[in-house]
Amino acid sequence: MTGIRIEVFTIFPAVVEAYGDVSILRRARDAGLLDLRVHDLRLGADDGHRSVDDAPFGGGAGMVLAPRPLFAAVEQVAGGTAGLARPLLLLGPSGRRFDQQAAEELAVLPGGFSLLCGRYEGVDQRVADHLVDGELSIGDFVLAGGELAALVVIEAVTRLVPGVLGNEASVDDESFGAGLLEYPQYTRPATFRGWDVPEVLRSGDHARVARWRRTQSLARTLRRRPDLVAARGGLAFDEQELLVEAGEVELLRQHGYDW
Numbered sequence: 513m514t515g516i517r518i519e520v521f522t523i524f525p526a527v528v529e530a531y532g533d534v535s536i537l538r539r540a541r542d543a544g545l546l547d548l549r550v551h552d553l554r555l556g557a558d559d560g561h562r563s564v565d566d567a568p569f570g571g572g573a574g575m576v577l578a579p580r581p582l583f584a585a586v587e588q589v590a591g592g593t594a595g596l597a598r599p600l601l602l603l604g605p606s607g608r609r610f611d612q613q614a615a616e617e618l619a620v621l622p623g624g625f626s627l628l629c630g631r632y633e634g635v636d637q638r639v640a641d642h643l644v645d646g647e648l649s650i651g652d653f654v655l656a657g658g659e660l661a662a663l664v665v666i667e668a669v670t671r672l673v674p675g676v677l678g679n680e681a682s683v684d685d686e687s688f689g690a691g692l693l694e695y696p697q698y699t700r701p702a703t704f705r706g707w708d709v710p711e712v713l714r715s716g717d718h719a720r721v722a723r724w725r726r727t728q729s730l731a732r733t734l735r736r737r738p739d740l741v742a743a744r745g746g747l748a749f750d751e752q753e754l755l756v757e758a759g760e761v762e763l764l765r766q767h768g769y770d771w
């Protein structure tokens with residue numbers, strides 16, 4: 513099994529290292545499936561204070577990560593014996609929206625990839641224009657820094673590397689795996705505070721369970737994320753039939769299906 517190499521440039525390496533040291537990322541690293549390399553952006557600083565930021569030209573609040581230390585840090589790593597995994601992606605609200613498809617694309621990059629975390633008011637535009645190969649955003653909100661965004665990307669991608677999850681089948685069944693949300697999951701006890709687990713899940717009839725899960729997945733996605741259903745070209749006729757069988761005719765009609 514081959515693993516993935518992911519490198520991170522940050523002014524808070526300890527934050528990335530700490531999360532990379534537990535649970536699934538730790539196990540993936542121990543199994544040789546994730547080669548996580550965290551680099552301190554301050555290694556590119558050339559003054560006594562190891563400063564990496566400066567005031568913005570044109571005025572305004574806050575500080576901006578300066579190009580000199582960022583270029584120096586990246587070039588120092590790239591020039592080392594291990595080189596640098598490319599593409600190098602800057603994390604920021606202006607980037608391409610990170611989603612499951614983007615995670616799948618990153619997970620199969622043969623040489624892995626690198627992430628550059630911004631801070632303060634962001635990075636000097638020349639870093640975005642001339643140092644990195646692209647930009648990634650994890651959503652339409654503003655974080656204080658790119659570290660959490662980098663960890664979101666790293667975890668979502670690492671889960672997709674073959675061998676990282678115990679049960680290989682589980683990735684396909686999950687939300688977004690086939691353009692749908694996942695069906696509801698239950699565990700023991702069968703009755704909790706008077707709420708029962710659906711009978712079908714305790715029936716031992718694998719075909720019925722699979723059919724129920726498929727129906728639930730379709731209904732949930734149509735109800736909560738009709739945009740996902742539209743993106744996969746709507747519901748096939750046999751999928752509509754499953755919903756009709758489950759008594760969801762009204763839901764189908766609400767979404768323009770002719771029943």
Ligand code: SAM
Pocket residue numbers: 602603604605606628629630631632633634635648649650651652653654655656657658659661
């Ligand atoms: N001034 C910037 C703007 O308005 O677009 C926001 C800078 S933000 C306070 C500081 C850093 O956090 C960014 O450089 C980026 O690395 C990270 N960041 C913030 N929001 C993010 C998001 N939605 N996705 C990825 N990274 C984000």
